[in-house]
Amino acid sequence: MPGIDLPAATGLWCVPGFLCLAGVAAAVGQRKLATPLIYGGSLALALVALGAALTCFLQPGPPWTLALPIGLPGIGARFRVDALSAFFLVVVNLGAAITSLYALGYGRHEEAPARVLPFYAAFLAGMNLVIFADDAFTYLLAWEFMSLASWAIVLARHRDPANSRAAFLYLVMASFGTLCLLLGFGLLAGPAGGYAFETIRRVSHTPFAATLAVVLALLGAGSKAGLVPLHVWLPLAHPAAPSHVSALLSGVMTKVGVYGFTRIVLDLAGPPNPWFGLTVLTLGGITAAIGVLYALMQHDLKRLLAYHTVENIGIIFIGLGLALAFRANGIKVAAALALTAALFHVFNHSVFKSLLFFGAGAVLTAAGERDMERLGGLIHRMPQTTVAFLIGCAAISALPPLNGFVSEWLTFQAILVSPDLPQWGLKLTVPAAGALLALSAALAAACFVKAFGVTFLGRPRSAAAKAAMEVDTFSLTAMFLLAAICFLAGVLPGFVIDALSPLTAMLTGGTMPHQAALPWMSIAPIAESRSSYNGLIILTFLIASGSVTAMAIHRFATRATRRSAIWDCGFPLDAPQTQYGSASFSMPIRRVFGTVVFSVFERVDMPRPGELRAGSFRMRIIDPAWRLAYGPIARGVASISLILNQLQFLTIRRYLTLVVCTLIALLLLVATWR
Amino acid sequence: MALIVDFFLQGVQMMLVVAIAPAVLGLTRKVKARLLRRIGPPVLQPYRDLWKLMHKEAVLAHNASWIYRTAPYLIFAATWVAAALVPSYAAGLLFSWSADLIAIVALLGTARFALALAGMDVGTAFGGIGSSREMMIASLAEPAMLLIVFTVALVAGTTQLSAVATLFSTGSAGLRVSLGLGLFAFLLVAIAENARIPIDNPATHLELTMVHEAMVLEYSGRHLAMIEAASAVKLVLYFSLIACLFAPLGIAGPGAAASDYALGIAAYLGKLFVLALLLPIAETGVAKMRVFRYPLFVGSAFAAAALAVFLLFVSKGF
Numbered sequence: 001m002p003g004i005d006l007p008a009a010t011g012l013w014c015v016p017g018f019l020c021l022a023g024v025a026a027a028v029g030q031r032k033l034a035t036p037l038i039y040g041g042s043l044a045l046a047l048v049a050l051g052a053a054l055t056c057f058l059q060p061g062p063p064w065t066l067a068l069p070i071g072l073p074g075i076g077a078r079f080r081v082d083a084l085s086a087f088f089l090v091v092v093n094l095g096a097a098i099t100s101l102y103a104l105g106y107g108r109h110e111e112a113p114a115r116v117l118p119f120y121a122a123f124l125a126g127m128n129l130v131i132f133a134d135d136a137f138t139y140l141l142a143w144e145f146m147s148l149a150s151w152a153i154v155l156a157r158h159r160d161p162a163n164s165r166a167a168f169l170y171l172v173m174a175s176f177g178t179l180c181l182l183l184g185f186g187l188l189a190g191p192a193g194g195y196a197f198e199t200i201r202r203v204s205h206t207p208f209a210a211t212l213a214v215v216l217a218l219l220g221a222g223s224k225a226g227l228v229p230l231h232v233w234l235p236l237a238h239p240a241a242p243s244h245v246s247a248l249l250s251g252v253m254t255k256v257g258v259y260g261f262t263r264i265v266l267d268l269a270g271p272p273n274p275w276f277g278l279t280v281l282t283l284g285g286i287t288a289a290i291g292v293l294y295a296l297m298q299h300d301l302k303r304l305l306a307y308h309t310v311e312n313i314g315i316i317f318i319g320l321g322l323a324l325a326f327r328a329n330g331i332k333v334a335a336a337l338a339l340t341a342a343l344f345h346v347f348n349h350s351v352f353k354s355l356l357f358f359g360a361g362a363v364l365t366a367a368g369e370r371d372m373e374r375l376g377g378l379i380h381r382m383p384q385t386t387v388a389f390l391i392g393c394a395a396i397s398a399l400p401p402l403n404g405f406v407s408e409w410l411t412f413q414a415i416l417v418s419p420d421l422p423q424w425g426l427k428l429t430v431p432a433a434g435a436l437l438a439l440s441a442a443l444a445a446a447c448f449v450k451a452f453g454v455t456f457l458g459r460p461r462s463a464a465a466k467a468a469m470e471v472d473t474f475s476l477t478a479m480f481l482l483a484a485i486c487f488l489a490g491v492l493p494g495f496v497i498d499a500l501s502p503l504t505a506m507l508t509g510g511t512m513p514h515q516a517a518l519p520w521m522s523i524a525p526i527a528e529s530r531s532s533y534n535g536l537i538i539l540t541f542l543i544a545s546g547s548v549t550a551m552a553i554h555r556f557a558t559r560a561t562r563r564s565a566i567w568d569c570g571f572p573l574d575a576p577q578t579q580y581g582s583a584s585f586s587m588p589i590r591r592v593f594g595t596v597v598f599s600v601f602e603r604v605d606m607p608r609p610g611e612l613r614a615g616s617f618r619m620r621i622i623d624p625a626w627r628l629a630y631g632p633i634a635r636g637v638a639s640i641s642l643i644l645n646q647l648q649f650l651t652i653r654r655y656l657t658l659v660v661c662t663l664i665a666l667l668l669l670v671a672t673w674r
Numbered sequence: 675m676a677l678i679v680d681f682f683l684q685g686v687q688m689m690l691v692v693a694i695a696p697a698v699l700g701l702t703r704k705v706k707a708r709l710l711r712r713i714g715p716p717v718l719q720p721y722r723d724l725w726k727l728m729h730k731e732a733v734l735a736h737n738a739s740w741i742y743r744t745a746p747y748l749i750f751a752a753t754w755v756a757a758a759l760v761p762s763y764a765a766g767l768l769f770s771w772s773a774d775l776i777a778i779v780a781l782l783g784t785a786r787f788a789l790a791l792a793g794m795d796v797g798t799a800f801g802g803i804g805s806s807r808e809m810m811i812a813s814l815a816e817p818a819m820l821l822i823v824f825t826v827a828l829v830a831g832t833t834q835l836s837a838v839a840t841l842f843s844t845g846s847a848g849l850r851v852s853l854g855l856g857l858f859a860f861l862l863v864a865i866a867e868n869a870r871i872p873i874d875n876p877a878t879h880l881e882l883t884m885v886h887e888a889m890v891l892e893y894s895g896r897h898l899a900m901i902e903a904a905s906a907v908k909l910v911l912y913f914s915l916i917a918c919l920f921a922p923l924g925i926a927g928p929g930a931a932a933s934d935y936a937l938g939i940a941a942y943l944g945k946l947f948v949l950a951l952l953l954p955i956a957e958t959g960v961a962k963m964r965v966f967r968y969p970l971f972v973g974s975a976f977a978a979a980a981l982a983v984f985l986l987f988v989s990k991g992f
Contacts, residue, residue, distance in 0.1 A: 376797065379739045390741075399784040400777055412776055412820070416827050419987050431983045435821060435976075442816035445783055446809035449790045453805065458797030459737060522772060531833040534772035538755065538781070541769075546751030553728055553896050560731035560895075567735070567892055568798040580794065580802020588810035592969045 004056045008064040008081040011052035011089060012132055017045045018125035025117035035107045038117045042124060043100035046093050049128065053089035056081050060502035065134060065198075072137050075195050080134035083503040084267065087343060088131045088259040091350045095252035096124050098478050102358050103244040105474030109365055115156040116242060123149035123248065127256050136185035136195040140178060143260070147174035147224075150253060153245045154237045166236035173233040177223035181260070184216030188268060200268045210269045214276050217264040218283070225257030227317065228287040229625035231310045235294070238309070239302035239370070243361025246302060250309045251354035255346050258316055265324065266339075266507045274423045277325025281429055284321050285436035288314025290624075292443040293597055296450065296589055297621050299582035301360045301370045304451055305353065308396070311440055312349040315411060316342050318433050322414045323508060325426050332510025334417045337525050339504050340497055340512055341410035347496065348403045348489060352395040355482035359389035362475055363455060366468035372451070372582040377460035381468040386456050388479035393448040395486040398441050401535040401542065403489035406523070408441055409533055410497075413525040443589070450585045459576040491535040494523045583619065599624055680768040683935070687767055688758040691914070694943070695906035696720035698913065698950050706954035720906065724899050732895030735796045745792035746893070746900035752785035753904040757911040761918050763938035765836040765843075766928030774833040775823045779816065782867070782911075785904065786812055793889030804888030807965065811873065811885065814972040815866045818859055821979035825856040826919055828986040835918060836928075843922035852992045855982035857920050862975035864912040869905070870953065872963040873971065876905075910946065917945040 021041045028034040056064070063082035071077040081089070103120075110116055126146030133139035151174065155167040187209045188200045205213070223230040238249045265276065291310030298304035319342025326335035362385045363378065364370050379386045395402035415434040421427060460466040470476075489496055494515030501511040515523050522534035553559075566572040594600050603618045650658075700717040707714025734742065756778045761770065773781065786808065793805035823833065829847055830838040841847060866873045869886035876886070890901050918925065924941025926934040963971060985992040 377737070379741065379795075380737065394784070394787065397783075397787060398780065399787055400773070400780045405777075405780055409776055409780075412824075413833070416824065416833065419828060419990065427987045428984065431824070431980070431987050434824060434983070435817060435980055438817035438820035439813070441820075442783075442813040445787055445816075446813045449787060449794070449805060449809050453791055453794035453802075457739070457741065457791060457794045458802075520772070530831065530837075531774045531776075531827075532771045533774060533777050537769060537772040538777070541755045541758075541772075542748075542751050545754050546747045549750060549900070550747045553899075557728040557896060558731060562731050562733050563736050563738075564733050565736065566796055566798055567733075568796075568800055569891060572798065576797065578799050579797045580799065580806055585802065585806045585809075588807055588965070589813060591966060592810060592814070 004059055004061050004064050004081065007052040007055035009066070011049050011056070011081065011128070012066065012079055014045050014049040014052070015125050015128050015132065017048075018042070018121045018128070021045065022118045022121035022125065025114075025121055030112075030114045034117055035110070035113050036104060038121060039100045039103045039107055042121055043097055043104070046097035046100055046124065050090065050093035050097050053086055053093050057083070057086035057090050058499060071141075072195075075135055075137050077138045078134035078196055078198075079132045079138070080197070081132065083506050084259070084262065085131045087500070087503055088255065088346075089128065091255050091347055092127050092131065092252055095248060095350050095354055096127075098354065098481055099244050099248050099252075101481075102247075102361075102475050102478035105472035105478075106242070106244050106358075106361050106365065108472075110242060112156065116153055116245070119149045119152040119156075120245065123153065123245075126150075127253060130256050131259060134197045136189060136197070136200075139197075139260075140182055140185065143181065144174075144178050146253070146256065147178065150241075150245070150249060154241045154249075156242065157240070160240075162236075163240040166233070166240045169233045170237040173223050173230065177220045177230075180216045180220030180223070184213045184220060184264065187213045187216070188264075197263075197268060205270050207273070211273065211276075213269050214265050214272075215279075217261055217269070218280065221257045221261035221264070222283070222317075223257075224260065225254045225317075226287075226291075226310045226313045227283055228290045228310065228314070229629040231287070231291070231313075232623060232625050232630065234310060235298075235303050235306040238306035239300065243302070243357055243364060246306070246361070247354040247357035250306055250357060251350045254309055254313055255350055258313070258320075258342075258346055262320065262507070265320075266327070272324045272328045274325055274328040274421075274426060277321050277323075277328060278423070278425050278429050279321075280317055280324055281321030281426075281433045284314045284317030284319075285429075285433035286314070287311070287317060288440040289436045289443075290314075290597070292440045292447055293589075293593055294621075294623060296443060296447045296586045297598070299372050301363065301372055301375075301451065301455060302357070304372075304447070305356050305360060308444070308447060309349075309353060311444065312345065312353070312396075314440065315408065315437065316345050316349070318342075318437055319345060319411050319414065321433070322411075322418065322430070325418070325421055325423075325430075326414075327508050329421055329423075331417075331420060332508055333512070333526065334414060334420070334510075335508035336501070336504035336510035336512050337410065337417070338414035339508055340500050341407055341414050343500055343503065344410060344493070344496060345407035348395070348407050348486075351482050351485050351489070352392045352404060355388060355392035355479055355486070356396065358475065358479050358482070359385055359392060362389075362471040362479070363468075365471055365475075367462075367464045369462065369464050372454045374462040375455045375460070375465045376458045376576060376579065377465060378456045378468055381460075381465075382456075382470045384470060384476050385479065388476070388483045389456065390452060391483040391486055393452045395490065397445040397448045399445070400533075401490050401539040403486050403493070406490055406493040406533070406535065408437070410525055411437060413531055416531075417526065446586075446589060450582060454580075454582050454585060458579045461576045461579070461581070491539055492521060493535060494518065494521055497523060583617075597624070599627060677768075683764060684758075684768040687762055687764070688754070690762060690939070690942075691757040691760075691910050692754060692903075692907060694946065695903065695910045696724060698910050698946055699906040701947070701950040702909075702954050705951055706958060709954060709958045720902075724903055727894075727899035727902070728896050730895040732897050735892060738796055738892075742792055742795040742892075743897065745788045745795075746897040746904075748788045749785045749792075750900045750904040750907070752781050752788070753907045753911065756781040756785075757907050757914065759835070760911055760914040761836050761839045761925060762914050763942040764926040764930065764935055765839045767836070770836040771834060775826065775835050775838075776820065776833055778835070779819050779823060782908070783812070783816060785908075789889055789901070792893075796892050798892065800888045800891045804885055804891070807885045808889060811866055811968055811972065814969060814976065815863050818972060818976040818979050819863050819867075821976065821983050822856050822860050822863065825852050825979060825982040825986060828983065828990070829853060839918045839922045839925050840927055842919065843925050843927075850992060852982040852985050853920070855978045855985075857916075859975040859979040859982070860916065860919075862971060862978075864916070865956075866968070866972050866975070868909050868912060871957045872960045873968060875962055913946050913949045914942075916949060917942065921945060
């Protein structure tokens with residue numbers, strides 16, 4: 001193919017472009033001009049990069065590679081664009097472009113723009129570079145660059161102690177993730193040190209090395225993406241950043257984690273073992289269920305969204321796990337179906353999660369509040385934001401005819417072909433993962449009824465919510481663009497599936513049937529006789545039947561309407577606190593799952609009749625990951641350091657003895673190793 | 675010409691489910707009243723109720739938003755479209771391939787989403803309690819329903835309802851343990867989803883345990899008519915699903931003769947009649963449950979359906 005050289009090179013040139021922009025941002029500092037200049041520049045660059053990535057993605061051909069003589073001697077820096085990286089470049093740059101557009105309006109409210117702007121541009125450069133990288137060194141460098149740039153933005157509002165704590169936790173988890181990836185790449189490169197991905201792909205790995213590398217990739221990329229139990233930093237760090245960066249962190253950077261995992265496991269590590277699929281599937285199912293259950297319990301709007309990202313990562317990993325299992329057993333069409341479902345969900349989630357974070361940012365600007373217990377009634381104050389946020393909520397709750405439903409539907413279809421898998425472990429895990437997926441889909445709807453209902457509907461719960469004003473045009477345009485993409489991808493999913501088919505052919509060797517050839521633009525995962533879905537017809541039917549009914553009633557019956565006070569069974573209470581709020585809405589679900597999943601501490605202090613003091617209700621929910629995974633680690637580290645502490649108070653003689661002993665031990669080790 | 679006939683047949687199905695729904699509801703009420711030794715309203719009373727409600731003015735709270743006003747139509751449309759896609763008297767209709775069983779479940783989810791939001795719109799305690807409980811029940815019932823879908827799909831090798839009905843009506847699927855478990859689970863889910871006793875009481879107002887009626891408490895006039903019509907259609911939808919999955923006798927296949935279609939309609943009406951007799955009998959036999967007993971009820975549906983799916987993953991013979 002002649003086509004992709006120029007666009008791929010253009011895309012790569014955007015990385016130094018973003019870096020220059022970061023330099024400019026550092027130079028202009030606090031000046032008023034800085035915000036529009038940097039976000040405008042990022043928007044232009046991201047649009048160029050998006051155009052380049054789309055061209056590469058839609059023009060399947062041989063991969064484009066480039067080796068530059070910079071970096072480590074003997075390795076250099078290699079870059080490559082193939083179908084997989086082109087797809088993720090589209091996701092990253094679409095998110096980057098729309099976020100920059102949003103930030104043109106939202107960024108004006110930033111208190112200290114100099115703390116955000118340089119790192120914003122650098123963060124975009126880092127994410128792009130991770131996907132371009134074609135050798136382990138460049139990859140890790142870009143990965144770490146991306147992590148550090150985003151860490152700096154999380155720390156932008158460092159005066160709040162909660163934010164600096166979140167940033168510290170993020171830094172620890174990011175370093176842990178990079179360490180795992182470093183070791184994983186080391187194993188794949190082998191003793192010869194072939195760090196170029198081309199070499200890693202060519203060499204056949206021992207089963208032990210491949211398995212260990214996959215586990216390390218799961219830990220390293222999973223910690224970035226937010227797999228349970230490595231997700232704990234995510235609901236703390238994502239909301240701490242300014243909202244447009246939260247959208248990038250949650251909607252886009254987690255996808256870079258997914259990219260890392262896909263690249264290593266499906267591309268570099270060689271033919272998969274069926275047990276990889278089983279592990280990934282189990283983790284994905286648990287992640288989906290835990291993520292949505294904890295999202296439901298949150299009353300901070302941005303933290304709810306961040307927890308919900310964990311759920312969606314779970315759904316994506318269920319798809320990836322199925323793809324691995326099918327590929328290991330040579331069932332190519334099903335592997336292509338599962339991979340398509342996972343990648344479609346990657347795209348969808350990046351769109352609607354960005355939209356929802358933008359909405360949360362708009363609410364934060366308008367009402368200065370992200371605690372849902374102090375919001376409410378915003379539909380009257382911010383009518384346009386409400387519409388966009390509602391579309392995002394419906395899409396993420398997997399409601400037809402929007403896009404979230406299509407990718408979940410494809411995942412279900414992939415689960416339904418899995419009785420063909422021969423391994424018993426998989427036969428028993430797949431239906432369990434399916435049940436968890438079904439559960440999390442239903443809980444997601446509950447979660448977003450709560451998020452939307454408490455924030456936008458009802459009566460305002462605070463003076464700030466009562467006085468909220470609609471946000472600026474840039475923010476609204478960005479939100480409506482994303483909402484339009486949610487609609488288009490939901491109504492015409494066949495085009496997305498067809499565009500993904502070269503990618504699935506590359507990674508699994510199979511493709512789904514050509515969707516554009518089907519009549520009426522419906523989609524069919526395997527064959528039309530098995531199952532098919534048509535979002536366009538469903539949408540048409542919904543609009544037609546709804547509007548015809550409404551018109552008929554208005555025309556032939558009555559359209560008289562009268563406004564009056566709230567009825568509420570005859571006892572309307574004026575205080576807005578009598579409405580259902582966030583904690584009360586989720587209380588039944590908390591009660592149902594409380595004994596199994598949550599560590600909930602509730603304390604109700606109800607005054608006796610006649611007492612005049614106020615009643616109180618306290619509730620504390622702790623993520624079980626802290627108790628089960630991190631508590632023991634922290635205790636272990638503490639007790640070991642207590643023991644090692646004694647080493648600080650030795651005499652010089654003993655220190656010398658220790659040094660000599662260590663030297664001898666190391667020499668012995670080297671001698672026996674040879 | 676063939677296309678016109680196809681459109682006509684699809685249109686008949688679409689109109690049939692809406693036209694018959696109030697009568698089915700009226701029949702269940704009548705039977706229930708007779709079982710309680712009351713005379714009960716006439717079977718056709720729901721039509722009169724709807725007619726009356728449609729002609730009354732709609733009273734809205736001062737702070738009701740556009741969501742409150744459009745939700746009834748969306749709920750009705752989503753339920754109606756879902757019901758029109760379930761094969762009632764004939765399989766393989768023109769648009770039957772545009773949504774499979776998973777999509778039908780999800781369409782009901784869309785209707786529920788709109789209803790729960792409408793319940794929260796005015797900002798009352800009753801609306802919130804209804805929405806919150808409805809979503810709790812749904813978050814248990816919907817996964818159970820999806821697992822039932824898996825059961826049926828694994829037996830039939832397809833999620834396409836028309837294909838399932840055609841296959842099952844030949845009898846080649848036979849009697850299976852998994853389908854038995856699926857039917858048991860489905861009945862429990864249908865009771866929970868249609869707000870019937872023991873989960874919810876459709877005849878009650880002003881009771882703290884109510885769910886569905888609490889959400890729609892503020893509604894009046896044509897909006898209430900739409901919501902009532904939607905719940906009647908939803909009942910017919912679940913009856914049709916039982917009829918088409920577990921008793922697909924008499925369903926006309928693709929390209930059948932006119933007499934087959936007539937037979938199909940007669941068989942469908944007969945099945946609805948029998949189910950509308952059985953539901954109130956089951957309802958009068960039990961008492962309403964406490965709210966926090968629901969997880970046991972719906973959870974047993976989930977467990978039964980999950981067991982069926984596991985059995986089918988172990989061997990297709992179950």
